[in-house]
Amino acid sequence: MFILAEYIEEIGAKGKFKVSHDTHDTIDIINHDTDLRIWGMSPSQRSRKILQKYEQRDGHIVILRGDAVYDEAVLRDLCQKDILLADAHGVPLAATVPADMAEAARFWLLGQGDAPHNVPLARPEECGDAYRDQLRKKEDPFALIVTADNIRAVEWRLYQGSYKGVTDIVTKYVWPVPAFHVTRLCAAARLSPNMVTTVGAILMFAALWLFWQGHFGWGLLAGWIMTFLDTVDGKLARVTLTSSPFGNIFDHGIDLVHPPFWYIAWGFGLGVAGHALPDGWLAPVLWAMFAFYVLGRLCEGYFIARYGCHLHVWRRFDSVFRLISSRRNPNMIVLTFCWVLAVPDIGLLIITAWGGATFVMHLVQIAQAEWCRVRGRPVTSWMLEKNG
Numbered sequence: 001m002f003i004l005a006e007y008i009e010e011i012g013a014k015g016k017f018k019v020s021h022d023t024h025d026t027i028d029i030i031n032h033d034t035d036l037r038i039w040g041m042s043p044s045q046r047s048r049k050i051l052q053k054y055e056q057r058d059g060h061i062v063i064l065r066g067d068a069v070y071d072e073a074v075l076r077d078l079c080q081k082d083i084l085l086a087d088a089h090g091v092p093l094a095a096t097v098p099a100d101m102a103e104a105a106r107f108w109l110l111g112q113g114d115a116p117h118n119v120p121l122a123r124p125e126e127c128g129d130a131y132r133d134q135l136r137k138k139e140d141p142f143a144l145i146v147t148a149d150n151i152r153a154v155e156w157r158l159y160q161g162s163y164k165g166v167t168d169i170v171t172k173y174v175w176p177v178p179a180f181h182v183t184r185l186c187a188a189a190r191l192s193p194n195m196v197t198t199v200g201a202i203l204m205f206a207a208l209w210l211f212w213q214g215h216f217g218w219g220l221l222a223g224w225i226m227t228f229l230d231t232v233d234g235k236l237a238r239v240t241l242t243s244s245p246f247g248n249i250f251d252h253g254i255d256l257v258h259p260p261f262w263y264i265a266w267g268f269g270l271g272v273a274g275h276a277l278p279d280g281w282l283a284p285v286l287w288a289m290f291a292f293y294v295l296g297r298l299c300e301g302y303f304i305a306r307y308g309c310h311l312h313v314w315r316r317f318d319s320v321f322r323l324i325s326s327r328r329n330p331n332m333i334v335l336t337f338c339w340v341l342a343v344p345d346i347g348l349l350i351i352t353a354w355g356g357a358t359f360v361m362h363l364v365q366i367a368q369a370e371w372c373r374v375r376g377r378p379v380t381s382w383m384l385e386k387n388g
Helices: 043-051 072-080 099-109 151-161 169-173 176-188 193-212 216-239 245-272 282-307 316-322 328-340 344-374
Strands: 003-011 016-021 026-030 060-065 068-070 083-086 092-098 143-145
Touching (some): 043 060, 043 068, 043 072, 060 068, 060 072, 060 099, 068 072, 068 092, 072 092, 092 099, 092 143, 169 328, 193 216, 193 245, 216 328, 245 344, 328 344
Parallel strands (some): 003 026, 026 060
Antiparallel strands (some): 003 016, 060 092, 068 143, 083 092
16 A cells, blocks of 8 residues: 655745645655656656555555655665664664654654654665675665765666676676666666667677678677677666566567577588588587587576575675676677687687586586585575675
């Protein structure tokens, strides 16, 4: 059950309110009349959109600042318990209190009264859970007041919060800054994440055809742009709060299916480009490459089903290995370098061998996890450890 009571104006020296109430809500947003937009939305619009996912407790009111951006973990915590939220300098940020304490909490948030008694005070980083399973990362929850001076820093913080912590070396270290600027352009142009994914899908097919025709340079260009847009669409969905079940399936479905077909097309393109493998090699190499890819992904799925933990976040080593494991972007690095060195055939052999090595590593990881279970030790992410 949601409720929206928005502060309209402050009347008189004591800061009384003229408030309009919606009859089906328990959320109170004190409007500080900011015209600033964070990823295309005002801070209060962001808060409302996130809170639509959570039920409010009867008899309690969540009071937020209209000029503050809140991490979803903070808003979720505010919906679940009474709390006064302030930053490290004691600046009030939010409150959840019983309805009869709401007026006192509003004055406290405006800096015009003392904090309500018997309600615990906490900082944003003490709210919720720092571990984000979906993004495979650990990050302290936050709440930030938005000003004209820090708006870009706030956007960057939200963007960083949308980024996966455990991923490949290109996505983690090369794409973040350029993808941030392109994501901002997409948000300003009101492009939807699915539009970006669609462009990426077109480039994916273009790369497939170009590889097949032996035009490796142009194919790599199309492929790298596609991998870049694959970073942008997910970040755009998260920072603009426009994620959808269809978009998730559309994006991840393409990511899951296309890589081995790129490599197959590369293999057939070798003959066209004058770099054919020795007679009788192509079919076994392509079958081996395809099998290693499928078996590797099956190992990852099995690990999740068996242990309830993603293979790549179990131990620190597993997270580091994910940077270079046989997945699309690391393989694209190999293919690009081999094309530059005019040995595209060697590139195919290397990624096939690396696919086999990665599959063996996954089998070792599963065996080690099973040994831990036999010994009664939990198989959980290292990020859940206190010092993780």
